[in-house]
Amino acid sequence: MLTKKIVKLIEDNASELAKEIQGKLLQHPSTHSYQNIDERMLYDWIYDVCSRFSYWLDEDKEKGEVQKHYRNLGKERFSQNFMLPEVISALYITKRQLWEFIAAGREVESALNLNQIVETSVLLVRFFDHAVLHVTEGYEDMFRENYGYVASLENREQLAQAIAAKRKRQEGTYEESKLPTLCFTKGMIRLG
């Protein structure tokens, strides 16, 4: 696989990258609440992503472990009074730092090197898309548990009703117009 070299580079520099990302999260205005959690815990969380990058990028883990891990993280951050946009922002800041590290190694003349970078980016983006999705699901679980909030369209019956109502509206829109039809009678045009 082309990406091996880059992934290894990230894992080898995990400690340095984790410190950089931690610094960004502590300073960024959109991740304010991260100042309230234990710095060591924050560092360990980031270090875990960077040092086991190949483990996390493994496609087989997407459905199971990534889902479980990030859903739980969503629940945990909710309990720590973090707002969901903050948690999402933290994940994006982490992704961006990793991407900048990867893209910094680009050699303009080398198609092989650039191919490796593009291929790694696909894995990186896919992983963080899943992480954001599952963190969101974890939050939704907590909305349900703590506030009894469930989005109405999550209810199958309400969804079916809303879809039926939409179809009815759309059918109305496509109804044939009641404009008079044109009739041709012996070369003359008259309205039917």
Added chain:
Amino acid sequence: MLEKLIQMIEGNAERMAEELKGMLLGNPETSSYQVLADITLYKDIFGIYSHLGYWLLRDVEKAEVRTYYSETGRKLSAMGFPLHEVVQAQAATKRHIWDSISDAGIMRTAKDLDSAVDLITFLNRFFDMATYYVTLGYCEALGLQGESGSETWNAPEVSTR
């Protein structure tokens, strides 16, 4: 070359918007999108694809991204969309753009690939903001807004060649 990649999307915006619309409507993980009028969903997607260059490169301050997506989040929240489906749809849109470019087989030379790296940077920058603000708007509509909830995202400048 970056512009060429963007123009490829803009030039195929109609077909691609139809394609993504079909994907969102057919995917059980984004089933709430079935309640939107087909034309509304199409127009929303077409609006992004047909002006991709503007969204990625020219809305420098990202003020419009903030306004548009916060409002979208509030609107979808009021309509009863589950948030994870909204997040899923954002990711699907980004993936659709990238897959279309990737499948077109136009990235052959080192120069093409170098531009692709730039495009990845801009695409992610845009969709990260879009997802952040759509979530922010959604949470605001539910009355959930924390200390940093109103902060501008202030994404760091992207370094491209």
